[in-house]
Amino acid sequence: MANETQGLNERAQLLLKALIERYIADGQPVGSRALSKLSGLELSPASIRNVMADLEDMGFIASPHTSAGRVPTARGYRFFVDTLLTVKPLDRIEINQLEGQLQVENTQKLVTSASHVLSELTRFAGVVVTPRRSAGFRHIEFLKLSEKRLLLILVTADGDVQNRIIQTEKSYSPSELTEAANILNRNYAGCSFEDIRRRVQAELKQLREDMTQLMTAALAAGDQAVSESAEDVVISGEVNLLGVDDLSSNMNKLRELFNLFEHRTTLLQLLDHSSRAQGVQIFIGGEAGLQPLDECSVITAPYEVDGKVVGTVGVIGPTRMAYERVIPIVDITAKLLSSALAQR
Amino acid sequence: MANETQGLNERAQLLLKALIERYIADGQPVGSRALSKLSGLELSPASIRNVMADLEDMGFIASPHTSAGRVPTARGYRFFVDTLLTVKPLDRIEINQLEGQLQVENTQKLVTSASHVLSELTRFAGVVVTPRRSAGFRHIEFLKLSEKRLLLILVTADGDVQNRIIQTEKSYSPSELTEAANILNRNYAGCSFEDIRRRVQAELKQLREDMTQLMTAALAAGDQAVSESAEDVVISGEVNLLGVDDLSSNMNKLRELFNLFEHRTTLLQLLDHSSRAQGVQIFIGGEAGLQPLDECSVITAPYEVDGKVVGTVGVIGPTRMAYERVIPIVDITAKLLSSALAQR
DNA sequence: CATTGGCGCTCTCGCCGGAGGAGTGCTGAC
DNA sequence: GTCAGCACTCCTCCGGCGAGAGCGCCAATG
Numbered sequence: 001m002a003n004e005t006q007g008l009n010e011r012a013q014l015l016l017k018a019l020i021e022r023y024i025a026d027g028q029p030v031g032s033r034a035l036s037k038l039s040g041l042e043l044s045p046a047s048i049r050n051v052m053a054d055l056e057d058m059g060f061i062a063s064p065h066t067s068a069g070r071v072p073t074a075r076g077y078r079f080f081v082d083t084l085l086t087v088k089p090l091d092r093i094e095i096n097q098l099e100g101q102l103q104v105e106n107t108q109k110l111v112t113s114a115s116h117v118l119s120e121l122t123r124f125a126g127v128v129v130t131p132r133r134s135a136g137f138r139h140i141e142f143l144k145l146s147e148k149r150l151l152l153i154l155v156t157a158d159g160d161v162q163n164r165i166i167q168t169e170k171s172y173s174p175s176e177l178t179e180a181a182n183i184l185n186r187n188y189a190g191c192s193f194e195d196i197r198r199r200v201q202a203e204l205k206q207l208r209e210d211m212t213q214l215m216t217a218a219l220a221a222g223d224q225a226v227s228e229s230a231e232d233v234v235i236s237g238e239v240n241l242l243g244v245d246d247l248s249s250n251m252n253k254l255r256e257l258f259n260l261f262e263h264r265t266t267l268l269q270l271l272d273h274s275s276r277a278q279g280v281q282i283f284i285g286g287e288a289g290l291q292p293l294d295e296c297s298v299i300t301a302p303y304e305v306d307g308k309v310v311g312t313v314g315v316i317g318p319t320r321m322a323y324e325r326v327i328p329i330v331d332i333t334a335k336l337l338s339s340a341l342a343q344r
Numbered sequence: 345m346a347n348e349t350q351g352l353n354e355r356a357q358l359l360l361k362a363l364i365e366r367y368i369a370d371g372q373p374v375g376s377r378a379l380s381k382l383s384g385l386e387l388s389p390a391s392i393r394n395v396m397a398d399l400e401d402m403g404f405i406a407s408p409h410t411s412a413g414r415v416p417t418a419r420g421y422r423f424f425v426d427t428l429l430t431v432k433p434l435d436r437i438e439i440n441q442l443e444g445q446l447q448v449e450n451t452q453k454l455v456t457s458a459s460h461v462l463s464e465l466t467r468f469a470g471v472v473v474t475p476r477r478s479a480g481f482r483h484i485e486f487l488k489l490s491e492k493r494l495l496l497i498l499v500t501a502d503g504d505v506q507n508r509i510i511q512t513e514k515s516y517s518p519s520e521l522t523e524a525a526n527i528l529n530r531n532y533a534g535c536s537f538e539d540i541r542r543r544v545q546a547e548l549k550q551l552r553e554d555m556t557q558l559m560t561a562a563l564a565a566g567d568q569a570v571s572e573s574a575e576d577v578v579i580s581g582e583v584n585l586l587g588v589d590d591l592s593s594n595m596n597k598l599r600e601l602f603n604l605f606e607h608r609t610t611l612l613q614l615l616d617h618s619s620r621a622q623g624v625q626i627f628i629g630g631e632a633g634l635q636p637l638d639e640c641s642v643i644t645a646p647y648e649v650d651g652k653v654v655g656t657v658g659v660i661g662p663t664r665m666a667y668e669r670v671i672p673i674v675d676i677t678a679k680l681l682s683s684a685l686a687q688r
Numbered sequence: 689c690a691t692t693g694g695c696g697c698t699c700t701c702g703c704c705g706g707a708g709g710a711g712t713g714c715t716g717a718c
Numbered sequence: 719g720t721c722a723g724c725a726c727t728c729c730t731c732c733g734g735c736g737a738g739a740g741c742g743c744c745a746a747t748g
Contacts, residue, residue, distance in 0.1 A: 031740050044692050049741065066699045067740045106509065139487050143499060153497060153505055155487055161497055161507040165450070239602040248595055251586070258583040375711050390721050393712065410727045411711045 008058075008079075012051050015039055016060055017084040019052075020072045024320055027246065029069030074285035077297070077319055081282055087324045090332055098332060104340050107131060107160055111234055114313060114337050119237020121329050124244070124317030125261070129271050130232045131303075131310040131341065133160065136192050137222060140184045142177035142214075150177070152221050157190065164221040170210055180214050193223050231311075233264050233271060246318040247295060256292035266290065274300040275312045280331050285319050295319055299326050301334035305341045313337060352402075352423075356395050359383055360404055361428040363396075364416045368664055371590065373413030418629035421641070421663055425626055431668045434676055442676060448684050451475060451504055455578055458657060458681050463581020466670050468588070468661030469605070473615050474576045475647075475654040475685065477504065480536050481566065484528045486521035486558075494521070496565050501534065508565040514554055524558050537567050575655075577608050577615060590662040591639060600636035610634065618644040619656045624675050629663050639663055643670050645678035649685045657681060 008016070018039040019030045032045040032052060039048070052070055055061045060076035063069065072080065090098070101117045103109040111128050118126025136157030143151040148171055154162040172180075188196045197219055238261055241247055247254055260266060270288050274281045283298040293316075300314035313334050315326055352360070362383040363374045376389040376396060383392070396414055399405045404420035407413065416424065434442070442465065447457040455472050462470025480501030487495040492515055498506040516524075532540045541563055582605055586592055591601065604610060614632050618625045627642040637660075644658035657678045659670055 029740090033740075045740090046692050046694090046742095047690080050691090053742080063741085064700095066697085067738090068700075069740070106507075141485060141497070143483050151499065151505070153485070153499070155495065155497070161495070161505060163450075163505040239599065239606055242595070242599045242602055251592055255583065255586045258586055262583055373711090377711075388721050389711090390713095390723090391719080394720090397713080407712085409729070411709090411729070413711070 011041065012055060013084060014041065015048065015051050016055055016072075016076065017080065019061065019070060020076060020080045020084070023071055024322060027320060029064055029071050031069035034069070072319075074287065074319065077284045078287075081284070081323050081327075085324055085327075087327050090328050095332055095336075098329075099336050102336060102340055104343070107341070110337065110340055111311075112236070114333055115234045115236040118313060118315050118329065118333055119240055122315050122317060122321075122326050123237075123240045124315050124321065124326070125238050125241055126236050127267070127271065127312075127314045127316060128234045128337075129268065129275070129311040129313075130234065131305065132231060136190055137196075138189055140181050140218065140222070142172075142181050142218070144172070144174060144177060147171045152218055154222050162222075164224070166217050166221050168217065169213065172210075172214065176211070176214075180211055180218070183211075184215070184218070193219060197223075231268060231272070233268050235261055235267075241317070244318050246320050253292070253295060257296070260290065260292045270298065271300060271312045271314060274314070275302040275309050278302060278309075280327055280334075282323070282327070297321060297323075299323075299330045301330045303334040303337040303341070305338065310341070311337075355385065356399060357428060358385065359392065359395050360399055360416075360420065361424065363405065363414060364420060364424045364428070367415055368666060371664060373408055373415050375413035378413070416663075418631065418663065421628045422631075425628070425667050425671075429668055429671075431671050434672050439676055439680075442673075443680050446680060446684055448687070451685070454681065454684055455655075456580070458677055459578045459580040462657060462659050462673065462677055463584055465673050466659050466661060466665075467581075467584045468659050468665065468670070469582050469585055470580050471611070471615065471656075471658045471660060472578045472681075473612065473619070473655040473657075474578065475649065476575060480534055481540075482533055484525050484562065484566070486516075486525050486562070488516070488518060488521060491515045496562055498566050506566075508568070510561050510565050512561065513557065516554075516558065520555070520558075524555055524562070527555075528559070528562065537563060541567075575612060575616070577612050579605055579611075585661070588662050590664050597636070597639060601640070604634065604636045614642065615644060615656045615658060618658070619646040619653050622646060622653075624671055624678075626667070626671070641665060641667075643667075643674045645674045647678040647681040647685070649682065654685070655681075 015035060019035055022030045022034065022038060032048040035052075036043055036045045036048050052061065055076075056063070056070065059073055060079060061070040062073050064071060098117060098121065101113060101120075103113040107130075111130050115126040115128040118128070120126075133156050137154060138157050139155040141153040143153065145151050145165065148168050150166050150168055150172070152164045152166055154164070156162065184196075188199070191199070200215060200219070238258065241254070241257065247257065270283070270290065274283075280299065280301045283293070283300075285297065286294040288298055295318060296316055297319045298314055298316050300312050302309040302312050304310055313330060315330055317326065359379060363379055366374050366378065366382060376392040379396075380387055380389045380392050396405065399420075400407070400414065403417055404423060405414040406417050408415060442461060445457060445461045445464075447453040451474075455474050459470040459472040462472070464470075477500055481498060482501050483499040485497040487497065489495050489509065492512050494510050494512055494516070496508045496510055498508070500506065528540075532543070535543070544559060544563065582602065585598070585601065591598055614627070614634065618627075624643060624645045627637070627644075629641065630638040632642055639662060640660055641663045642658055642660050644656050646653040646656050648654055657674060659674055661670065
């Protein structure tokens with residue numbers, strides 16, 4: 001049994017591989033006759049039929065009806081990507097092209113362009129979960145809008161700018177505001193908000209009462225700004241999926257799918273899940289646990305800053321996709337995104 | 345000829361109105377028999393057929409094939425909305441609901457929620473062109489990121505925060521940065537960037553050379569920030585259009601339509617156009633000059649701040665839509681958006 | 689005993705023709 | 719001007735039919 005894996009002998013594996021590759025290529029159910037020609041094996045259609053019957057029993061392939069060829073099941077795809085697939089890495093030129101398309105001006109643009117690149121290259125939908133902010137803060141500023149409304153400007157450690165309007169109980173003078181900002185900037189720059197909270201708690205007694213209020217308000221707003229904007233998912237190229245006939249043939253599925261795209265949170269959960277693993281992850285059909293995706297596959301890869309995973313990139317397409325091409329694209333995009341973020 | 349408009353006598357108008365209303369209601373071509381029942385007129389189908397033939401000659405209606413009923417043409421819809429339609433304004437309750445859905449925290453949220461509300465209420469796609477910024481500036485701040493990279497934070501007169509990274513030729517000390525910011529803040533707060541540019545040109549000689557560089561860089565960045573983020577269009581509820589069978593029945597049209605949605609600029613032109621008129625505007629079918637929209641209607645209304653038009657809201661749906669309902673929704677949304685912005 | 693050619697069976701798909709239905713245009717009567 | 723009647727056209731919906739594809743099974747073979 002040296003040449004068997006999961007009960008599949010070498011011949012069966014070869015045929016399964018050939019079948020899936022063919023099916024991915026042209027979307028038609030594959031018959032024994034066709035398979036006998038393209039498998040490379042010197043086998044008659046009849047023999048192939050035997051093997052196919054076995055493969056069907058084991059749940060790797062299925063036939064849409066009595067006398068069509070066979071198509072891969074989700075389980076078949078699973079086995080395919082796990083043990084049969086040989087991904088060919090992108091060559092240098094393609095990587096350079098890809099890199100060239102990323103807009104590095106700021107984090108927002110970086111993320112959007114990454115998502116865009118993914119969808120352009122794969123012609124499916126590209127998704128990127130925006131980077132978790134490193135909770136550190138670099139600079140803070142209070143600006144008086146009207147008597148009791150302040151604009152809080154917050155520059156996080158990674159150079160992104162957040163702003164929030166806060167209502168105060170009393171009216172602060174400009175100098176008070178400057179003072180408060182100075183205290184925070186001088187003493188706590190670089191710390192995370194939790195750190196600050198803890199330290200401020202201890203040291204705050206030395207400050208005037210109203211100052212305290214201002215500080216805590218600022219901290220709360222900062223916390224909120226950080227956590228609220230913490231994770232979002234950017235999708236692009238949903239349109240591409242309209243052109244995928246596997247999906248566009250049944251309108252209801254398509255609608256469910258697009259509804260899913262509007263429900264960011266659900267999608268976020270799925271993608272977050274994948275950021276716990278490392279390297280490329282693949283969800284095929286219902287594996288993701290989301291019913292609208294049962295004719296889709298999701299390919300994801302986490303990206304990181306300073307060795308810490310901060311987000312996920314991915315592609316959503318039909319289960320019938322060119323995995324050997326999409327996988328390296330997602331992989332490389334994650335890596336390029338990581339290194340682009342590292343330079344900021 | 346007192347009771348004629350554009351060559352249509354009263355009876356023809358009544359019938360056209362009944363026909364269109366019926367067609368909008370159930371999407372089926374309307375025949376003479378049905379029309380004779382629901383028109384309210386005491387006319388036999390035969391007489392009605394005569395009128396319908398006239399209406400067809402004049403291009404208001406057409407028949408999909410020999411023996412179907414008639415459907416309105418774009419020209420028919422045009423006449424309908426221009427002279428036959430009686431819009432029923434929303435009642436107080438609906439307006440309040442609508443108002444409740446707007447999120448007033450900041451401009452961004454306001455715009456997004458407005459678009460969202462439009463799509464929810466009409467079940468079509470909602471669009472909003474983001475407000476043109478009043479070019480004034482309120483506050484500026486330089487923050488050193490690394491040796492020659494500065495983060496420029498810019499608070500515009502309307503309380504929005506912009507930020508830009510600028511590369512400098514020399515390395516500035518924190519105090520120099522503060523000084524530069526102070527000069528701008530003290531002397532020019534409230535002015536538009538053009539004003540500043542003009543005045544700075546004159547007064548700049550008194551400043552040190554390197555300061556000048558910093559200032560002009562800041563001005564350029566500010567200008568760019570203002571102009572770049574000046575106009576964008578937010579679309580929501582595109583998914584709804586998948587559920588509209590008038591559109592979803594032919595996939596190609598649908599794809600073109602969604603492609604249009606990704607090409608913001610084209611859409612922007614159309615919407616901008618409408619902001620020059622005042623009040624609700626309606627583009628039916630190809631009237632907008634965009635071929636992907638030839639089975640769609642676009643209902644728009646400009647919104648304003650301080651009596652100046654700053655953007656446009658709108659709804660994109662099939663030509664066969666309940667105009668008498670959509671029109672007031674768009675109208676009110678524009679007004680609510682105006683007043684929400686006024687309070688900021 | 690794995691392989692293979694042959695055979696019958698099943699299922700889909702496209703095509704054709706007829707029935708049914710809807711709605712029109714026309715004509716002649718009032 | 720209105721209207722009933724009538725012939726005509728066109729669409730849609732089957733049902734049947736043949737072609738094609740592909741399978742399962744079986745018996746023969748080396």
